[in-house]
Amino acid sequence: MADLTIAHAETPREERPTHRLSAGALCALPVIGLLAIGFAAPLVAILGYSVATPRSFDVFRSFTLENFAALFDPTNTVWLSFLWSCGFALFTVALLAVIAYPIAYGLNRVFGRASAFISVLFVFPLFVSENVRLYGWVLFYIKNGVLDGTLKWLGLAGGPEVLYTPGITLFGMVYTYLPFMLFPMTLGLALVPRDLVDAARDLGAGRLFIWREIELPLAMPGILIGMLLTFVLAIGATAEAKILGGQSIIVISHDIEIAFTYSQNWPAGSALAVLVTFFIGALTLFALSKLDLDRMLGRR
Amino acid sequence: MLQTSPPAVPAPASARKPILQLVGVRKSFGGFHAVQGIDLDVREGEFLTIVGPSGSGKTTLLRMLAGMDSPSEGNITLHGERINDVPPNKRPTCLVFQSLALFPHKSVGENIAFPLKVKGVDAAARKARALELMAIVRLPETYHDKNVMKCSGGERQRVALARALAYDPEVLFFDEPLSAIDYKLKKTLEKELKDLHRETGKTFIYITHSLEEAMVMSDRIGVMRAGKLVQVGTPEEIYGAPVDRFVCEFVGEVNSIEVTRGADGGWSGVDVPGAFKVQPPRGSAGDGGMDRAFIVIRPEYMRVLGPGESADNRIEGVVYNEYSLGSRIQYQVRVTASGGGEKVMLVELSRSRALPAGADARVTLGWDAPDAFTLRS
Numbered sequence: 001m002a003d004l005t006i007a008h009a010e011t012p013r014e015e016r017p018t019h020r021l022s023a024g025a026l027c028a029l030p031v032i033g034l035l036a037i038g039f040a041a042p043l044v045a046i047l048g049y050s051v052a053t054p055r056s057f058d059v060f061r062s063f064t065l066e067n068f069a070a071l072f073d074p075t076n077t078v079w080l081s082f083l084w085s086c087g088f089a090l091f092t093v094a095l096l097a098v099i100a101y102p103i104a105y106g107l108n109r110v111f112g113r114a115s116a117f118i119s120v121l122f123v124f125p126l127f128v129s130e131n132v133r134l135y136g137w138v139l140f141y142i143k144n145g146v147l148d149g150t151l152k153w154l155g156l157a158g159g160p161e162v163l164y165t166p167g168i169t170l171f172g173m174v175y176t177y178l179p180f181m182l183f184p185m186t187l188g189l190a191l192v193p194r195d196l197v198d199a200a201r202d203l204g205a206g207r208l209f210i211w212r213e214i215e216l217p218l219a220m221p222g223i224l225i226g227m228l229l230t231f232v233l234a235i236g237a238t239a240e241a242k243i244l245g246g247q248s249i250i251v252i253s254h255d256i257e258i259a260f261t262y263s264q265n266w267p268a269g270s271a272l273a274v275l276v277t278f279f280i281g282a283l284t285l286f287a288l289s290k291l292d293l294d295r296m297l298g299r300r
Numbered sequence: 301m302l303q304t305s306p307p308a309v310p311a312p313a314s315a316r317k318p319i320l321q322l323v324g325v326r327k328s329f330g331g332f333h334a335v336q337g338i339d340l341d342v343r344e345g346e347f348l349t350i351v352g353p354s355g356s357g358k359t360t361l362l363r364m365l366a367g368m369d370s371p372s373e374g375n376i377t378l379h380g381e382r383i384n385d386v387p388p389n390k391r392p393t394c395l396v397f398q399s400l401a402l403f404p405h406k407s408v409g410e411n412i413a414f415p416l417k418v419k420g421v422d423a424a425a426r427k428a429r430a431l432e433l434m435a436i437v438r439l440p441e442t443y444h445d446k447n448v449m450k451c452s453g454g455e456r457q458r459v460a461l462a463r464a465l466a467y468d469p470e471v472l473f474f475d476e477p478l479s480a481i482d483y484k485l486k487k488t489l490e491k492e493l494k495d496l497h498r499e500t501g502k503t504f505i506y507i508t509h510s511l512e513e514a515m516v517m518s519d520r521i522g523v524m525r526a527g528k529l530v531q532v533g534t535p536e537e538i539y540g541a542p543v544d545r546f547v548c549e550f551v552g553e554v555n556s557i558e559v560t561r562g563a564d565g566g567w568s569g570v571d572v573p574g575a576f577k578v579q580p581p582r583g584s585a586g587d588g589g590m591d592r593a594f595i596v597i598r599p600e601y602m603r604v605l606g607p608g609e610s611a612d613n614r615i616e617g618v619v620y621n622e623y624s625l626g627s628r629i630q631y632q633v634r635v636t637a638s639g640g641g642e643k644v645m646l647v648e649l650s651r652s653r654a655l656p657a658g659a660d661a662r663v664t665l666g667w668d669a670p671d672a673f674t675l676r677s
Contacts, residue, residue, distance in 0.1 A: 198368055199401035202388040203415040203467050213417070217405050 049270035067271035089234035164246030172240030188222015325374035336527035352524030394469035415467035611666030
């Protein structure tokens with residue numbers, strides 16, 4: 001009897017029409033607003049410019065595919081910059097994977113209580129602007145700079161002349177993006193339960209076998225996310241090539257920047273930006289579709 | 301290779317030679333002494349259970365046996381060879397983890413065949429062996445390719461067991477693998493584990509905090525308390541002749557009466573008034589020179605005396621509660637304690653001998669001296 005009364009009392013409430021937003025939608029409003037003006041609007045503008053008359057500012061008033069055609073013109077050497085960017089991004093990711101794995105392993109298994117402090121050390125440089133840090137490296141490597149000067153003061157031959165080379169560009173990229181590889185990887189490795197490693201060892205497996213069969217596959221979601229993140233960041237990097245590399249190589253985002261600034265050809269720059277965005281977007285979506293997080297984490 | 305048939309003529313466990321021996325094994329973490337000097341001979345092919353409350357050091361002991369920790373002091377020998385610092389992957393022993401530690405990214409078959417893959421067995425032979433083991437632990441063949449995380453709790457237990465057997469260890473360790481399983485399934489798995497022990501003839505060392513599990517499965521039980529092995533013996537010995545009050549209370553409900561020796565050599569109760577006949581403590585001649593002791597009577601050895609019935613010892617009391625234990629009934633009987641208070645005594649009777657009056661009836665409890673045992677105070 002009591003149950004029935006309660007059920008009746010509840011009915012009118014359920015039937016009341018709901019024309020107000022749900023709590024979820026309300027909470028999402030600020031971020032939707034931010035994304036609309038901060039993310040979607042510039043993209044729309046770039047898309048608009050990419051089909052505008054070349055060397056004009058007739059955005060949304062003209063339509064032409066000339067800008068894209070020009071990119072694929074055989075005389076255009078922009079593909080070279082694109083190759084540099086892709087190649088350097090790949091190299092950066094590969095180097096970072098090798099460098100970050102032992103650190104991530106250490107943070108999880110070896111450093112113990114020092115882990116938190118060591119993590120902070122890796123985050124700390126992020127508090128300083130990237131450009132400032134890169135100029136710091138310039139001061140370090142420049143002739144009569146920190147390295148060269150110190151070596152000479154010690155009566156040695158002086159530092160190697162590495163500044164303004166493609167090599168130092170790669171170094172700069174690896175340095176800049178280390179945290180973006182390290183932390184997803186650390187998280188990935190943290191997902192490997194200690195018990196599983198103990199169990200594998202107990203079942204006769206050696207270190208290498210455990211690494212290949214247990215640790216690596218289980219940490220793979222974190223590793224792949226780190227790789228994807230650093231690749232996407234590295235392919236769009238410009239500061240390293242400009243500041244450290246001294247434009248010894250021109251990367252794709254530098255080309256885009258030149259189109260917008262020096263050449264004052266916004267439509268050309270936009271077309272290039274759109275192309276690169278689509279390329280990276282497609283690549284990311286492809287990688288994410290191959291990367292079955294649920295399966296890798298054993299939830300399915 | 302593991303065979304499902306038992307050894308031709310199994311020697312009684314007590315007669316078999318020790319396979320694993322512990323001499324003065326200690327383990328300290330900083331200033332904390334988790335295991336404080338354990339001497340133990342594990343006999344080949346026996347089912348030994350180490351039981352104790354949480355924090356008694358049983359898991360630390362197991363980790364040392366499995367090779368995941370090494371003792372701070374003392375020696376662990378396997379077939380007479382010191383294995384203190386032999387890593388787990390070089391020991392012919394295998395541990396079934398409390399968490400089971402199944403590999404979530406591998407199928408049931410891959411999990412079971414893992415130790416074979418380590419040994420470099422080819423894929424076809426691995427599968428054949430995995431299927432054999434699955435049959436032994438009663439997993440259907442169709443489960444071979446099933447994701448292990450999709451299996452139920454009981455099925456995962458079986459996978460973990462099959463994987464351990466695939467390693468073909470001489471000694472299998474179990475770290476409370478049944479602790480998170482519901483009662484009915486637990487009972488089934490306990491029986492299966494005991495069957496498996498008999499079928500494989502391997503040495504099982506099982507760790508649990510549940511005495512019930514220990515009693516059901518074990519050939520011998522070791523009771524641990526605060527880093528020490530207090531008593532090792534068959535379930536009957538542990539139950540019937542506990543060495544101290546800790547073991548005695550750990551293994552089941554008891555009535556205990558403290559007694560003291562009077563000038564005339566007779567014993568009288570400290571907490572319950574009256575004179576009592578006391579059985580000499582087991583293993584000592586006479587009364588062992590004690591002048592203070594505990595008489596311990598299990599509830600099922602306590603009798604309710606009818607008119608004209610006699611017993612060595614008797615106490616008057618009033619029934620104030622009865623509990624049904626299924627085929628048995630437990631009565632709580634209040635007796636007058638020294639100093640005017642009350643003390644509760646437990647009596648367990650089979651249902652056919654239930655007290656007709658039930659609660660509030662005055663009863664006379666009695667027991668013969670040999671039905672009780674005496675512990676040093």
